[in-house]
Structures are given as C-alpha cells and as structure tokens.
Amino acid sequence: MSLRPARQEPIAGLYEPVTPAGHAVLDRLRGYLPLIRSTAAEHDRAGTFPTGTFDTFRKEGMLGATVPTELGGMGLDRLYDVAVAILAVAQADASTALALHMQFSRGLTLGYEWRHGGPAARALAERLLRAMVAGDAVVCSGIKDHHSAVTTLTPDGSGGWLLSGRKTLVSAGPVGTHFVINAQTDGTGEPPRLASPVVTRDNPGLSVLDNWDGLGMRASGTVDIVFDNCPIPASDVLMRDPVGARNDAALAGQTVSSIAMLAIYVGVAQAAYDLTVAALARRPEPPQAAAQTLVADAGSRLYALRATASTALATIDVLNTDTSMDPGERGRQMMRPFQHAKMMVNQLAPSIVSDCLTLVGGAAFTAGHPLARCYRDVRAGGFMQPYTYVDAVDFLSSQAFGIDRDNNYMSHWAIRARSQGSATAESPSKLLSR
C-alpha cells in the first residue's frame, strides 16, 4: 500500500484519508453521522452512553475497521487515516469519537501483537480481533489505577492468575465485552513486571461501575471497573517488561495507542469554528472589527492545529512501519512528535473554542448549546495519557537536554504505587463502595 494519495494531494491537514482503507472507513462512518449528531445533546445532558450507536457499529462490522484484512477486518492501518475518521466523528460528537477510538486503537495494537508477538500473544490477539470483526467484542482498555488500589496479578497456584484492583477512566465501559488492563504481577518468585491481562465481561470477579459523570465527554461511558480476585488464565495475559526496566521500546505502542485521539480535539475545534462562522454570517449586520480579527486569528490557529496533528501522525506512520531501528530509539522518536503535537493541540483547541463562544455571545452560555458542549469536551484533551502536561515537560525537557530517565509512565506509576504501599491490602468490596 502506498503512502501516496491518488490525487497528488499532500499528506497534510487531516482533510482526506491517504489509503483506500481510510476512504472506505470514512465513507461508512459518514453514514452514521446524522444518528450520532442527533443524539449527542441528549446523551451529553444525561451522561448516558450511546449504546444504540455502538450496537449498530458492532452489528455492521465497524469495530473491525482497524483489524487486518487477513482476519476479516477493513485493514485500516494508518494512524493518519484513523485520525481523519475520528475527526469526522468528533465533529458530530466528541464522546462517541473517544469511545470509537478505543476500538480502533485496540485493533491497531492487537494487530501488532498478531503480527509481531510470540505464539501465545498471537493466538490471544487473533481471538480478540476476529471477535471484533464479528461484532462479538467491544474491547476496552484500563490504564489508570483508582487511587485506592494497585491492580495486581497474583499467581493462583495452578499456572493462572488472580486479578484484583480497580481501574478508573475506562471509556466505553458500559458496552465493553473485554477489558485489556494494565497491571503488575505481585513479585512472587520473580521481580514484579508489567502485564496486560484480558478480562471478559462475564468474569465472576468483575464489576463495571456506572459512575461516570464528567465535566465533558459525558457520553463516553468512562467508568471504573473493579476486579475482585478475577481468575485469569495464563493465555489471557500479555507479559511486558519488569517494573523499572527503562525500556523506551514501550513508547512506540503507547504512541500508537493514543496519538489518534488528538483528532478528537481537532474535530471539536473545527465544529466550533464552523458553527460560529455560520452563525455570524447569518446575522444581518456586517461583522464588527473584533469579530473579523478573532475569526482570522482563530482560523489560523485551527490551521496550525490541523497541520501540527497531521504532521505528527504522518511522521509516526512512517516510523511505525520501520522495524529496522533500535526499538528504544524508535520509541523515543515516535513519542517526541506525539508529545510536541499534544502540547500544542491542548493549547490551540481550547483557545479556538473559547474564541467561538466569545463570537457567538451569550446564547453559547446555555448548557445545551453545542458550543457549551465543545467548551466542556475540549478540555478533556489535557487529561489524556500519555502524558499530562506536567509529565510531558519532564519527558520533552529530558529528551532535549539528554537526561536519562524512565519514560514509561506505566512503569513510573507502578514504582510510585509500590513506594506508597497503597491499597492492595484493601478488600475489593470496600473499593466498590466508593
């Protein structure tokens, strides 16, 4: 498959996909946009997940968009094109885009396991990927521990594991059928390592809470899930590095998992801008001086926003297919542009939305106004991992100055959790009540 688009277009600005698979996915998604748009306000208000939309996605194979064609998926494998698709959805509803990104992202990372992993990982990945295509799997991801618990795998004594702990901020949780979780082993026998168990919805120890009530992204179903001695077969655990390994190779997967989320905030900013220009153009009076200035300024920031995100995506797509590099160096080379772009997205997108509120005026300050939703949703970008702003400064400045440090935020968290001796002693039933 060629990087080159058919029509001599540059890979720039996230305006059009660059692969046939990208075009195919976008075309199909466009069919769902009226539905997504028409239910966005009510789900936002109620804080409910658009289960109907996701049922349709499941039934119509949409969740297999990024699954390799060999496994029956649509074969979308370019981050740039994933972003173009997510951007289109985000213009209709940012929450839906966030939840859908989760699936697209899982397709990409499980696809990587399927192509490059060991036999056990490949088998597990294939199973999940085929289920996504069949509409039998909505695969969620749980990264961040609730402050009260370190999510830990303990050997069950017969070759399997028991998983306990609590994850927070698991998007699409209400419809999730499988949860790929970031955990650590308890250190029995060998030093603790990072690991990714896959927990199915019907696991007897699993509880999916209904506790999402966000400032924004209210329809994203970003709930907590609690594990109370969930039995996990060894074949359902992807083993990672030992805690504290300082292996920057992990940054590649983290980048691939998350970078296309930037398109959510690009989409929100674009939607806000379009709506605002249209509203002002409808007014009988010509735009006042400051309205002209703000529209030109905000339009330029929107241009830079698209350019910056798209440049990072295009660069990382190239690195993503280059397996000849040193894995650590490749990880850092992927994470750096991602973080540079993320910093700018989280600065530019909210500023564009805020200027749009200024331009539209008081009407935009009512709870149900589309711009009010944009104002709340766009702020989520600053909280996405990796990294938060504060962590990104540590990463980027250490890269600039050549200072050695552990760049794997999951490893960081694991070490910090251990040093603070938190919560594994707490019984999960207690955790449930919070």
Add this chain to the structure above:
Amino acid sequence: MSLRPARQEPIAGLYEPVTPAGHAVLDRLRGYLPLIRSTAAEHDRAGTFPTGTFDTFRKEGMLGATVPTELGGMGLDRLYDVAVAILAVAQADASTALALHMQFSRGLTLGYEWRHGGPAARALAERLLRAMVAGDAVVCSGIKDHHSAVTTLTPDGSGGWLLSGRKTLVSAGPVGTHFVINAQTDGTGEPPRLASPVVTRDNPGLSVLDNWDGLGMRASGTVDIVFDNCPIPASDVLMRDPVGARNDAALAGQTVSSIAMLAIYVGVAQAAYDLTVAALARRPEPPQAAAQTLVADAGSRLYALRATASTALATIDVLNTDTSMDPGERGRQMMRPFQHAKMMVNQLAPSIVSDCLTLVGGAAFTAGHPLARCYRDVRAGGFMQPYTYVDAVDFLSSQAFGIDRDNNYMSHWAIRARSQGSATAESPSKLLSR
C-alpha cells in the same frame, strides 16, 4: 468618610475593605459563607436558585447593604468595597455572588437616583430602598431583550403605561419582587426614549419563567421574564434619554451598575488557585518542574488580575464622587478603565482556572469537582454587559483614535431593534412558549 484605610494600607488588590461600612458588610457576609459553600455544589448540579440563602439575606437586612444609612441601610457606597464583599462570596459560590451583586448594585444606582434625581425619581427610589432594607424587596434588573421582542412602553391613555416584551438573563429572577427594566417608549407623540419602568412581581401581566439552564452560574436564577400589557403607573417609570441621544453621561451609571461584577471572576480564580495549591502541597512527591512553573505563572496572573480590577475600582470610586466634571467626559472616564480591566479579567481569570485544572489533573474533570464548576462559572465573565469583547473593542478603539460614536449600548440595541422591525407585533403569549 475617608478614602483612607485605617491601617495605612494601600487601596490595592481587593484584599481588605477601605471603609468601615465595607468592613461591616464583609464581616456579616463572612458569617454566611459556610452555608453558601455547603450548598453550592447541589444548586449547581440541579440548576436551582439558593432561595434559602436569599431568604436569610432578606430577613437579616443584608439586601440593604448598599442602601444609604439615612434610609436604614448599611451605607456601603464604595465600589471597591462592594467588590471586596462580592469577591469573598464568589470564592464560596459564583452564582450567589452574581445574584447578590444585583442587589448591591441596585442599592447603589437607586441611591444615586435618591440623591440626585428629580422628585418623582427620588420618591420611587426611596420606596424601593426602604423595602430592600426591610427585607420586602429583592430588586432585579432586566437589560437584554429576548431576540423575539423589543420591550416597549405604550401610553395607556390615562397617563400611565402598558409594558410588553420579554427580557432574558435576569439574575435572581426566582426570588425577585421588583424588576427594574430597560425599555423604550413606543414613539407615540414624541420620539422614542429609553425608560426604566419598575414592575412588581404581582403585576397581572408579568410572567417569570423558570428557564435558566446555564453552562455555568447555574444557581444564579438567570431567567427570562415576560410582560404582557403590564399596567405601569407613571410614577414607577424612570425616564432616560431619547433613543440615539449619544449621551455619554449614561456610561457612568452603567459602569457603577456593573464594574463590581469583575470581583466575581477574581473570586473564582482565587478559589481555584487556593484549592490547587493546597491539593499539590498535600501530595507526597515534590512538585514537578512544570507544576512549579505553572503555579508561579498562575500566581502572577492572579496578582495582576487583582491589581487590575482593584485599580479600576479605586479610580472609578473617585470619579463617582466627583460631580463637578462634564457628565459625558465623566462617563467616558469611568467606562474606559472599566473596559480595560474587564478585558483583562476575562483573559486572566479563565487562564488561571484552566491552569489549575491542568495542575490538579483528571480528578478535576468530573462534573461535581469544584474546579469543574470554576471552569464553567468563570466563562460567564465574557458575556456580562457592558460590554462584550467585540463591543469593547469598538468602544476602546474609538476612544483611542478619537472617533465619535454612540457609546450607550442600550441605545444601540434600541436602534438596531427598531431597524430590524422585530417582534413588537408578536403576542406575548407566543413569547411565553419559547
């Protein structure tokens, strides 16, 4: 009464009142802060007005804070001290501060009518002011017409008036007993003029809607009110300038009415900053590099925010007592620093709050988190009159370049409404249904 504080303190930063009345009002308000703070979250969530708090205010004479002592009030007459009081309330709850400001502001402007108006105006003002002290009046203000109607006074044929139209964004509406409304006469007999009728809650043609559902300021009861041929005696109408009079003297009253609202946003920013620094100081790890930088930067912006608002308030207090100047020049000299300060407040306060969210992290992105409320509330500052950002640019640039124009935004609106021929023909019963 002296401009000088007792303790040789400069009039700076809105840290302390500068008059005994200011101290007295602030001391009493401090007693209510625990109540205000404890109910803020639930009123914000439900979008309900803190009627209980205002009942207490009413019964305990708090609504007479700015009523002259001669009429039984507490005699607070310095805008600077009004702002200090409002700031304290806003740190607990911005919505309550906005609704309370409405009363304090009415005390000031009615006090001015009582001191400087003609006999009819003085009588009307005294009546309202005494009622505020007695706890019998919550006086609301209706400035902005709903887009569907020009609020108009038509002669009733026997010396009185009939009022029809609709006002939007009337804060404290749910508990309002009197509504001082910005209207225009219909031009029968003489050219249309601006006028301020006072409508009592029990007027047969008055409907107070329950339609506030804001992005922020959700507990401020900022509703619409509809007038359907409300009979208004001539004695209850304060007559202003003809529409289009270009009388900049009106800017003085507009400044006095609104400038202390800046303190709401200062209070929100201060509350966000305090909460954030406390949260970070509690963490076991030392603050990371970017956290140190953001705290220092945001703290400096907070300092500038307080300094800028307080400087404008102190300057305007001096002009407010100087009746020797040309009234138009005085109006412009008061409006300019107000607008300069307002522009900066609406830039600095939201940026401080946003940085606080960044520092506190994902927890701040839940709907009920105090910072999430700050994030929504602080954005209201851009929509307060006079002026919006876009209008402020027109005003300030014309002042800088010496370009003559009509600076009275109410007059502007009246002219525009007339030229667009809107809505007086629409029946109020139709208006009610929107």
Add this chain to the structure above:
Amino acid sequence: MSLRPARQEPIAGLYEPVTPAGHAVLDRLRGYLPLIRSTAAEHDRAGTFPTGTFDTFRKEGMLGATVPTELGGMGLDRLYDVAVAILAVAQADASTALALHMQFSRGLTLGYEWRHGGPAARALAERLLRAMVAGDAVVCSGIKDHHSAVTTLTPDGSGGWLLSGRKTLVSAGPVGTHFVINAQTDGTGEPPRLASPVVTRDNPGLSVLDNWDGLGMRASGTVDIVFDNCPIPASDVLMRDPVGARNDAALAGQTVSSIAMLAIYVGVAQAAYDLTVAALARRPEPPQAAAQTLVADAGSRLYALRATASTALATIDVLNTDTSMDPGERGRQMMRPFQHAKMMVNQLAPSIVSDCLTLVGGAAFTAGHPLARCYRDVRAGGFMQPYTYVDAVDFLSSQAFGIDRDNNYMSHWAIRARSQGSATAESPSKLLSR
C-alpha cells in the same frame, strides 16, 4: 518527478527536500554555510551586504537553482524544497537567506512566465533566466512604493515607456543587475493597469540608494531605488491587470513569490533553539524547573511552526501544478493557507526566540550575541508582503464570511495612491534627497 521522497518519509516538517533537485540544491548550499556563518555577525553589525557570498553564488551557478533545467538551471520547482534550502541558510544567517530567496523566487515566477506567458513575456523571461544561470543576472524585485511617489509608466511616444518613481525595501539591491518592478501605467489612452517593467542596472535614470539600516536583516541590502524617467522598451514590460480588476488569479503568483520566506523565520527560531539547548546542556547545574518547562514549551511551538509552514507549502505545491482550476479560486485557495501559516509563523517564531533569550540570560542581551541578532531578525516576518497582519485579517475574515473585496494588495495600493493624489508630480531628483 515524484512528490514522494525516496525514504518513505512524509512531506512534513521541512526536514528534508522531497525532490532530487531539492537535494542537489541543498547539498550545494551546505557547502557555503561555513562562509555565511562566519561573516554574518560582521555584516549584521556594519549593515553591509555579503557581496562576496553573492559573487560566489553567481559564479558557481547558484542563482540558477530554480531556473528550469531546459534553460540550464538546476530545476528546483517545488516551494517545499525551496523552503528547506532557505531554512538551512537562515539558520546560518537570515539576511543572506532573504536575499537568496529573492533569486529563487524570481526563478520560479519567471519560469512560470516562460512556460505559460505570451510570446513577449516568454522571451523576456528566457533572457533573464539564462542570465541567472550564467551568473550575469541578480534579479531583484521592487514591490512597495516609497511614500513619496507612485511608480508610474508613461508612454514615451514611440511605443516604449518612461518609468519614474521610487521603490523601497528592495532586498539584495547592492548587487542587483535587474529590477522587476511593480508599477502602474499613467492612464493615458486606456485605464491605468498594473505592469512589471524590468529595469537594468545600467539604465541612465536608475539610482540604487545605499540607505538600508534595519532593526534586523541588516545584511540583506534592502535599499531604495529611484527611477527618473528611465526609458523602458515595451519588450521589457510584463503587463498585468487593470487597476481595480479584482482578479484573484494574481494571488497565485503572489503566493508563489513569497511563501518560502516563511522558512527564514523557521530557520531563525530553530537556530535560536539549538543554540540555547546546547548552552544550557553545557552548564554544570541541572536545568531549573522553569528552564525545563520553557524548553519543552518552546520545542513544541517549534514543532508546530515547522508543521504549519510545511503543511502550507506542501498544499500550495499541489495547487501550483494544478492548472485545471478556476484561476481566481486557485488564487484564493493558495493564499488562504499561506496567510494562515504566515500568521502563526509571525506569532510562534518570535515567541520561541524570546524564550531562548530568557533561558540563556543576560549574555544574550549584548549586541553581537547570536540570539540578539535572532531577536532583531525574526521580527521582520511581520512586515513581509503579502500581507501584513492587519491586511491578513481583512483577507481571511472576508474569505471566512464570504465577503467580496479586492484581494490584490498591489491593486489596493495603486487605488489608494491615486486617491491620495500623491507624488507623481514630484521630481525624482527631489526624491533622491530623502
């Protein structure tokens, strides 16, 4: 020639050329960088033009870099690659990059005349292009009239023209052999039109002043030139649109002429950043918190700067080869991304340089420090045509709101000059004395 780079790299960030010609030109320019770098400070201080460098460029065929291969040039025809080359030079010296850009830009626009013009234009273009390759021509461009004169062509009565007037801000003037000038005909016989006469250095009426003394770009030889009845044969005049034609097709050529200049400011910012990071990395103490934060922030802005400029360049390169579009629409589609990118470049590049001064500290505040030069040079970006910030707001907001206006700034100037009735009556000898 393919848009695709050899190594699967995306067209992104202005890191590498995308065509073989781009690589060839960059490789040769790299050989000159030590010379350029080593003389930059002294030319900056003295305000002198690097004549030696340009002599070398001329002799070694460098001025034919963008001349079509059919005419003996190096055939560089992609704006993206022109920008990559200019960026590399600007990292060594911004003034040299500005003067060299002038030549590269002339090669492109004259190449367009040679390919698409009428017979007379083609002959003129070919003559100049071959002279550039041979090292016999340094072709300068004069756009902006001195405030004292409207540069005007008057018929000489025998089929040729007489040119009088004065141009300001003509870069590389000290070594210019040919001057392509923006003028207007005097309206004798037919309505005035825009026209581009080519004036040779030896024209008896031409004076090249030695009057450049810039805040920055001090080695760019950006002088005034005065025309005192210069005889110009008809064959040396490229005729354009009538004044006031509102022909947006002209925007295409204006974009091609100027957009690669953005790379100058990208280069200055990159040079400042590299120098600063290196200086801090050499210090014995680890970087303080704010240094870490600023380096991460400035690095991210630098990333966005490169991404934004490169995205605009890549987009415009595609439009530049697409002659199937409506010419007016093509002009607007090229100018919009150029202006969006220019706005951001002029905001981001100076902010990066200023942060670098902060990081390096007091040493950077001495006149000869490389960062002090960057600080002065980078500010030039705001003054480059088209457009200034103020004009760009008019253009971009009218595009956003669909407001029709004359977007050709040269036409604007011509109309304004006429309406103010300036200066054609003034004798050029008077002009010389200013």
Add this chain to the structure above:
Amino acid sequence: MSLRPARQEPIAGLYEPVTPAGHAVLDRLRGYLPLIRSTAAEHDRAGTFPTGTFDTFRKEGMLGATVPTELGGMGLDRLYDVAVAILAVAQADASTALALHMQFSRGLTLGYEWRHGGPAARALAERLLRAMVAGDAVVCSGIKDHHSAVTTLTPDGSGGWLLSGRKTLVSAGPVGTHFVINAQTDGTGEPPRLASPVVTRDNPGLSVLDNWDGLGMRASGTVDIVFDNCPIPASDVLMRDPVGARNDAALAGQTVSSIAMLAIYVGVAQAAYDLTVAALARRPEPPQAAAQTLVADAGSRLYALRATASTALATIDVLNTDTSMDPGERGRQMMRPFQHAKMMVNQLAPSIVSDCLTLVGGAAFTAGHPLARCYRDVRAGGFMQPYTYVDAVDFLSSQAFGIDRDNNYMSHWAIRARSQGSATAESPSKLLSR
C-alpha cells in the same frame, strides 16, 4: 507624611506622585525631558552614555532626589513616586531612566543604612549621601560577577581589605565616582560573608572598562569594572550575612533597590503605545479591523501593566515603613508582590511594544525608529535582578508550596561560585583583557 494624595486620587496606575516630594522631583525632571528626548537616538546608535545629561543632574542636585531632607536631599522616600519619576524619564529614554534609577535607588538604600545601620554604616552612608546632594558623587552598584571571577575581599593584614575581582553590568559606570559592590570575604579566620565595599573611582586598583554594547539600553553605560587588589579601608565596607545564612531579611533591601525599575518598562510600553496611536490617528484612512482590535487589546494590557506595577509599589511602600514585622517575613512579603509584578511586566510590556510595531508597519523596522529602540530596550526587563524568570519561578513556587530554600540570590551565587572553584586565582590583569 500622608499616603493620601491631595486630590482624592487613588494610589493607582503610576499617573501622579502621591507625596509632595514626588511632585517636586517629577516637576524638575520634566524640565530635562526635552534634552533627554533629543539626544536619545544618537546615544542609542553610538552606544554612548549621556554624560552631559548626568553632568547637569549632578550640578543641579538631581542625584540627591532620594536623599533625606536632613542631609540636604529632596527627601523622596516613596517607591511609588520614584517609579512615577522613572516612568516619565523612560518615556523619553529608557537608558537614562535606568542610569538615573541607580542613583535614586542608592539614595533609598543608603538612606536606610543612615537611619537604621550601626555607627560605621551610618557614617559611611552619610558621607555618600551628602556627596550625592553636592553633586560630587555618582554612586553605582555592582552586583553580578563576571563569569571569570569571584569578587573577594582579603584582609590586608592591618585591619583593612584588598578587593579583587570583576563586576559586569554596572550601569552608569562611565560617570560613576563610587561603586557599591557585592563581594564576599575570603573566609580567612571566619566563614565567608557577604559584604558591600565602597570603591572610589580613584582607587589605584580599579579599572572601569568601556565595554558596553547592548542589544538595547545602549546609552546606559552598563560596563564591567575590574578590581586588582584595591585597598579598601574597613570603614568603607558594609558587612552583611554569612554566605548561606538563609536570611530572608535581605529580600527587603533587594526589593527596595530594584522594584522601581519596573517603571522603566512601563514607560517604554506607554511611549510605544502613544506614538503608535498618534501615527494611526494621523492616517487618512480609518483604522482597519485588526488595528482597532490591537489598539484596544494593547491598551488594556497597558492598563494592566500600570495597575500591576503600581499595586506592587504601593503595597511595598507600606511594608517598607513597617519595621514592627519579623524581618524575614517582611522580606518575603515584599519580594512576593515584586516578583509577581515583575513577571507580568516582562510579559505585558514586550507584547505591547511588539503590537505597536505591527500597527505602525515596516517603517518601525528601521534601526533608528523610536519603536525599534523600544523593541530592543524593553527586552532588558527580563534580565534585571532579582530575579530572572527562571529564578523567580523557584522563589514563587517555593513560597506557594511552603518549601524552605535560600532566597537570597547573592548568597546563591556566592555558594555556586565557591563550589565551582572559579577564578580567584586568576590575575586581574588577565581579566582586563576579556
């Protein structure tokens, strides 16, 4: 003396002095402004010190402006009023304001020694102060060591000292008669302490270099001075704390010494703004949309700039006269608002000046244009001590989080210099050659 101005004006905005002494000094300075203004451009270009202006200042007693009246001075003792005076001078020429501030600042700090010091300090201070009044003394201050040397006092064996080292950035050096230097003792006998020897111009070991060549502030004579075993009698040394004492009391004097310098940058911004508005108002066309917006925005930032600086000054004036507080707490309470204000000044003032260049256009980019000078001069604010931006973040964040550290930057430097073992071994004759 009262804090209250005569005309009921608030202490706000640095528009008018608040004390009679302030009015007297400002009135006299106004008489010199035409001279200062008329020679500013030529001194800027040549990088020469306005010796003539300072000769006049000296002869006419201007250098005694802040000397107590008891010693024959004009008795200006309010920082606010010092700032008002410096601001007026800075509007004419920032370099002159910087050099004059040095004298005003010395009057204040020596006045403090005279009032509150021990007998030796009082005698020394009185001698210098009387000489300032008489026009016999121009007292300069040398704070920052050249990177090559730690300025050190070594006992001369007979009760006096020998001073060696090199100071950089000593403003008004060309006309300095006395140099109050920050040094440390060499640690013979007792631990090293900070000390302030006073070196007279005729000291045999003193060399005043002629090496200032700044990016801006080019007429400020900010040179290096070298000490080669200068004999200093014990009576000419003010002894301070031991190195590393962590005595925050020192912050009070550092604040008093430096805060009024903020007015320099306020003055530059005001001058740039005034000049720009006047230039635009003269143009025949009405201002374009972006010009209106920028003028309103920049005017608002200028308002905030004045408000922020004036609030810090007024606050610190109160603390300055309050000797009842804990000295360390007083030091911190003075330094905090100073640093908050300084951060904002260094952000707001350059942004105003840059917008002015944008508004005026290309003419402002010539070396001799007043705005070009403003652009270079205003950037100096970031390099003034205490603190630089990076150090200010350390100070302010540690104050916010309650983290204990050494806040005395001179002590910091002394410790760092010792730990890096620099340069005391180098012979001063070597130092001279750099």
